[in-house]
Amino acid sequence: MAHDTHFEARSQVQQEYYRKENAAKMRSQVTQFAIMILLTLVAFASAVADFAPNFVKPFVLLLAGVQVVQQLYAFMHMEDKKAYHIGVISFFMWGGALIAFTFFLCFLTIIWW
Template identity: 50%
Template sequence: MAHETHTHVRSQTEYEYIRRQRSKEMRGQLTSFAIMIFLTLIAFTAVAADFSPYLITPIILLLAAVQVVLQLYGFMHMSNKGHGMVAFFMFSGMFVAFITILALVTIVWW
């Protein structure tokens, strides 16, 4: 049962496997961190360079979407096993929110 503690001694192979996995994950996190910094730089540059708002707005929105995905999968472990339900509910929530906003924008405020 839950309150009984089991001690499990890792074998050498297991230990190395976990170590490899962890360093791989760390590499992934660092990469996505670098990409996110880079994307933010692009966004700032676009604004600083005084491009037309019609260019800047879509670029920033696009970059924001990419950042959200990187954040979820790179940092918040959504790519790991056992996150299917979480992903399903998050995307359904986003879908409902999107439909709502789309409808309000098109039929109330347009």
């Protein structure tokens, strides 16, 4: 519980720079959040509007996929190209997703009852 409190002295220029950057980041987060809500609305609307199931199922899955990418890149900061070892992190995320996808594919296709 003995955290040293960290004090950082910032110059006026730095302060303004961070303020501007934070404002830009917040703007982008809110925008992304709005897009996500919009996509969710579209998904619900397509289900409620009684379109053919053969259209609704892949369409909703596609929207879900877009939201996963948004989640990873906008809210979990994978878009930050300067982050430490971001290349390795992206490789592991997408590599894991690809491998997990084959498992889902297998469970949906070749497992019989």
